[in-house]
Amino acid sequence: MSPSVVSASWLPATVATAAGGEEGFVTPGVSSFWWPIIPLDGEGPWTITRPAIVLLISVALLAWFYVGATRKLTVVPSKNQFLVEGSYNFVRNTIGRDIIGSKDFLQFVPLLLTLFTLILVNNLFGIVPFIQFPTMSRVGIPIVLTLIVYITYHTVAIRRKHGVLPYFKSLIPPGLPGWLKPILFVLEFLTYFIIRPLTLALRLFGNMLAGHLMLLVFILGGEYLLLHGGNIFLQFSGVLAFAFSIAMTFFELLIEFLQAFIFTLLAALYISDAVSEHH
Amino acid sequence: MYIASLAAAGETTGFPSGFPLLPHPAEMVIGLIAFGILYWLYKTKVVPRLEELYEERAAAIEGGMQQAEQAQAEAREALEKYTAQLAEARAESNELRESAREQGAQIVAEMRAQAQAEAARITESAKRQVEAERQQAVVQLRQEVGALSTALASKIVGESLEDEVRQKGIVDRFLSELEAGDITPEKVTPAGQDV
Numbered sequence: 012m013s014p015s016v017v018s019a020s021w022l023p024a025t026v027a028t029a030a031g032g033e034e035g036f037v038t039p040g041v042s043s044f045w046w047p048i049i050p051l052d053g054e055g056p057w058t059i060t061r062p063a064i065v066l067l068i069s070v071a072l073l074a075w076f077y078v079g080a081t082r083k084l085t086v087v088p089s090k091n092q093f094l095v096e097g098s099y100n101f102v103r104n105t106i107g108r109d110i111i112g113s114k115d116f117l118q119f120v121p122l123l124l125t126l127f128t129l130i131l132v133n134n135l136f137g138i139v140p141f142i143q144f145p146t147m148s149r150v151g152i153p154i155v156l157t158l159i160v161y162i163t164y165h166t167v168a169i170r171r172k173h174g175v176l177p178y179f180k181s182l183i184p185p186g187l188p189g190w191l192k193p194i195l196f197v198l199e200f201l202t203y204f205i206i207r208p209l210t211l212a213l214r215l216f217g218n219m220l221a222g223h224l225m226l227l228v229f230i231l232g233g234e235y236l237l238l239h240g241g242n243i244f245l246q247f248s249g250v251l252a253f254a255f256s257i258a259m260t261f262f263e264l265l266i267e268f269l270q271a272f273i274f275t276l277l278a279a280l281y282i283s284d285a286v287s288e289h290h
Numbered sequence: 291m292y293i294a295s296l297a298a299a300g301e302t303t304g305f306p307s308g309f310p311l312l313p314h315p316a317e318m319v320i321g322l323i324a325f326g327i328l329y330w331l332y333k334t335k336v337v338p339r340l341e342e343l344y345e346e347r348a349a350a351i352e353g354g355m356q357q358a359e360q361a362q363a364e365a366r367e368a369l370e371k372y373t374a375q376l377a378e379a380r381a382e383s384n385e386l387r388e389s390a391r392e393q394g395a396q397i398v399a400e401m402r403a404q405a406q407a408e409a410a411r412i413t414e415s416a417k418r419q420v421e422a423e424r425q426q427a428v429v430q431l432r433q434e435v436g437a438l439s440t441a442l443a444s445k446i447v448g449e450s451l452e453d454e455v456r457q458k459g460i461v462d463r464f465l466s467e468l469e470a471g472d473i474t475p476e477k478v479t480p481a482g483q484d485v
Contacts, residue, residue, distance in 0.1 A: 086347050125329045
């Protein structure tokens with residue numbers, strides 16, 4: 012299931028198809044992320060894909076870890092509990108309390124913790140051997156998470172501002188001249204209803220897709236050069252590409268954590284905007 | 291298997307080639323389910339348990355702080371007590387030392403007085419003894435001088451003045467005149483020369 016396995020099954024196939032032509036290497040693209048496991052309807056919309064399976068595995072892992080570790084909590088923490096508390100503290104205090112404010116943050120902690128742990132584990136799966144698939148590189152999953160955040164912060168805002176119209180009114184900052192109000196309203200409306208969800212979903216998706224694609228290019232390209240490179244120079248380039256892919260993997264590790272953090276942080280920021288009396 | 295089919299039918303309208311970037315419905319549904327399960331678990335189990343732990347810990351820390359405060363107060367009290375006791379003991383010892391010094395001085399003074407008295411007494415008795423001895427010596431001397439002078443005079447005069455009463459009267463008179471300074475020594479000239 013690792014990229015090396017991908018290439019092993021992939022390259023001969025592509026080579027076989029391109030047997031007539033001169034070109035043997037097919038660069039990995041977006042189609043490399045299409046990976047049906049249980050083809051319920053072939054290539055249709057209801058086929059169970061690999062990211063879906065990975066996502067379910069991550070949920071099982073997280074549930075096992077968090078529910079299991081919190082079953083017997085002690086005032087003086089054990090090793091597992093320390094990890095649980097560390098991650099929980101990070102989401103609860105650094106993201107939740109510091110951004111939403113100590114008055115309202117507690118009700119959003121489960122949401123933020125779910126977002127953070129789910130995204131983090133799925134991102135890390137991008138470089139975990141044998142899983143090696145960043146779930147968030149399939150755009151549907153970040154969209155779902157963004158939708159949840161989107162619905163949450165609008166619902167909270169409408170409830171806090173007592174209705175849809177007051178909510179729209181609150182989008183315009185007070186103390187503006189009359190002619191500026193419509194322009195600003197349009198801008199704010201676009202920000203709150205279109206730009207924020209769009210950027211939230213696409214940032215996560217794009218980072219994960221691009222990062223993994225880059226790893227694929229270096230690993231598959233390196234392998235192709237090493238195995239099919241005509242001369243020693245090309246083969247050496249393949250080794251170089253492998254080395255670079257290892258460096259990129261560490262870089263990916265940073266990106267994966269950062270993206271999980273940013274997504275959760277922005278979700279908290281949008282919610283804090285919604286709970287504040289005037290924005 | 292799939293790749294092969296993809297390669298064989300390059301123009302399929304399936305998800306990878308037809309809509310490579312479109313959100314895949316099955317993935318979205320599973321994503322929603324995954325999120326739902328995790329959210330439910332966190333909300334009903336993980337977060338309440340951890341929050342409970344936090345409260346417990348805060349209570350424990352608060353209790354510990356109270357206990358520490360109490361212990362500190364107790365320690366302060368004990369310290370004050372000990373300091374007071376120490377000061378008391380020091381004052382007492384000072385007093386004792388002072389009184390001992392006074393007593394010592396008194397004893398020394400007493401001893402000195404006693405010794406002085408004793409010395410005075412000894413001196414006095416010695417003086418008295420010396421006086422007595424002197425008196426005795428004077429008496430004896432007087433007798434001897436009397437006897438000698440009498441003897442001398444009798445030899446000179448050639449006449450024995452043996453008569454004790456007379457002798458004694460003359461000598462005594464002479465000596466007392468001598469003591470009173472009535473008689474001044476005079477030059478004795480030989481009888482024959484002057485006449």
